Amino acid sequence: MKKSGISAFMLASILLLAGCSGNNAANPGSPAGESGRSAEPGGGDSGSDGPVTLTWWTMDTPSFVEANKKWIEAYKKAKPNVTINYQYFPYDIFIQKLKAAYASNTPPDVAQMFGTWVTDYAKNGHLLALEDDSVKNDIYDAPLGGYTYEGKLYGIPHEYNIENNGALAHKKMFDDSGIAYPPKTWAELMDAAGKLTVRDGNKIAVRGFDFTSTDAINFLFLAMILQQGGNYWTEDNDVDFNTPEAEKAFAAMSDMILAGKISDMTLFGTDEEPYMTFFKGNSAMTMAGPWVIAEGTGTFGVNDFDYMPIPPFAGDAPVFAAESGWGEVVSKASGHPREALDFIRFTADPEQAKMWNLATFTVPANKAVAADPDFTGQVALMKASLDSLEYGKWIGPVGDRDFWFKTVSDNFYAVVSGKLAAQDALRTITDSVNEMLARHK
Incomplete structure (x- = not known):
């Protein structure tokens, strides 16, 4: 935020x-x-x-x-x-x-x-x-x-x-690679991200699609759940991420790092936010809120970029959670x-x-x-x-927002780092957030 x-x-x-x-x-x-x-x-x-x-x-x-x-x-x-x-x-x-x-x-x-x-x-x-x-x-x-x-x-x-449903994009990278812009479907988005990723040995020099900030991880996760027709709230205003929709969302996000390798978590938890990496020319697309447009034109002095819609992960409507x-x-x-x-x-x-x-x-x-x-x-x-x-x-009555967002992103990091299984991470997120919500209530 x-x-x-x-x-x-x-x-x-x-x-x-x-x-x-x-x-x-x-x-x-x-x-x-x-x-x-x-x-x-x-x-x-x-x-x-x-x-x-x-x-x-x-x-x-x-x-x-x-x-x-x-x-x-x-x-x-x-x-x-x-x-x-x-x-x-x-x-x-x-x-x-x-x-x-x-x-x-x-x-x-x-x-x-x-x-x-x-x-x-x-x-x-x-x-x-x-x-x-x-x-x-x-x-x-x-x-x-x-x-x-x-x-x-x-x-x-x-x-x-x-903070989501849009991504910074270097259209010139698409044009130079002969890739249609903007991607119209999730499959096209992932395909473009794979083709636009540039590697230097085992390291990623240019990220195809970056979503590794705390906000982006959380909002992409919630949007994926909603776009599948799922929900993450219960009738008692507790959360439940032990659902098929949450599991599918977490798996898809993990695959983007582990299988597709269109981004990595090397900047996670550092002062280098993904949007900064984008404006330095080191990512083709970066998920972030529209406020980053001003950062690009003002702080970084970059003018040749676009802000494109992110196609839905599932369904026809780009449903998303917002504050x-x-x-x-x-x-x-x-x-x-x-x-x-x-x-x-x-x-x-x-x-x-x-x-x-x-x-x-x-x-x-x-x-x-x-x-x-x-x-x-x-x-x-x-x-x-x-x-x-x-x-x-x-987004709902999140209580302690910082705790919620850190819990989700830290557990996602643990999964892609191989320290935790996805289902265990989702159980941990559900239990930890509900304990926080109980205190907050």
């Missing part, structure tokens, strides 16, 4: 290419003190019949902050009696401040949260549910899932946090719940949502924005992601 913001240089590079990305749970951009920085000073607060001040907290990723400020300006014009006291903090500090504020019942009126966090705060009675949740009809199911608890909607997501991204929530302790709810509804207006997605280069949670030619025309390289949004399913 990408956690850094996007620099102005990277944004400009993407616009020039008519391609784009964003993302996600972001590390800080420019630093701020623990007290935060107020973008708009609070005014007098004399209740809902007069001037009202709402406090709004977010992280400090620069592109997000600038987009948020535009929301404030636009809302002030629509509701001149409402002042937004906007404070933003470095990512790590932001997380701790949220925890402390809600625990002491002194939270901001509005907070910009990542979808993975929302249900926990809702479950503990900290957030206000939307009485009128008709806005959910405008939002894709996958991002909506993270904001829904016991059938109620607690906030409004703005970002569809997608909810950033969105707004209202505190149950807010002194002005009516105004706070009105503000987050304002940010969900398609025009306001489009502005924010373009400014932050994030995948829209709003269906109308994702289909808007004014949006799609500026984000050409994101087409593979936008075309697949309707097939996304919420």
Whole structure:
């Protein structure tokens, strides 16, 4: 999951290419003190019949902050009696401040949260549910899932946090090898990956299809299960990976390393992420979220690449698991719940949502924005992601995401390293994740 913001240089590079990305749970951009920085000073607060001040907290990723400020300006014009006291903090500090504020019942009126966090705060009675949740009809199911608890909607997501269903691709490598682009089926994908893999003795010099990051291993695994018509959740919200679908998925992924040898695990657990290897020219295709587009054009200065759809492993539909991204929530302790709810509804207006997605280069949670030619025309390289949004399913209540993802990827590594049989790995994953979920519940 990408956690850094996007620099102005990277944004400009993407616009020039008519391609784009964003993302996600972001590390800080420019630093701020623990007290935060107020973008708009609070005014007098004399209740809902007069001037009202709402406090709004977010992280400090620069592109997000600038987009948020535009929301404030636009809302002030629509509701001149409402002042937004906007404070933003470095990512790590932001997380701790949220925890402390809600625990002491002194939270901001509005907070910009990542979808993975929302249900926990809702479950503990900290957030206000939307009485009128008709806005959910405008939002894709996958991002909506993270904001829904016991059938109620607690906030409004703005970002569809997608980390899969697309791959970086060097089309020139396909053209030079006379291989049709893009691959239309899973068999064509594997065939192309085999032909594009370049070996230097026993080592792989160019990976045909790389999926060896922690996120890619997990999301490919879940997508393969779903595309076979399987599921990994039980009725009790436990997981079950001891299924034929999970076994087939794990076997296919292992074969890509052991039999097909289109990639290897030599970079697993290192600081060298697969997308970095791709932009250095050492892989033909690399599975990653669309945020890597900005990394390529900005950080690596690479422009001659594409971002292609990954054909389904089974079935006709590229069904996949996805997380909810950033969105707004209202505190149950807010002194002005009516105004706070009105503000987050304002940010969900398609025009306001489009502005924010373009400014932050994030995948829209709003269906109308994702289909808007004014949006799609500026984000050409994101087409593979936008075309697949309707097939996304919420990943589910994963609890401790880091533990879940590490457990799956570490056990996959153990299998391809010959240290563990696949069925034993799947049993270990199931038992370990369920123990974590029990603690989390």
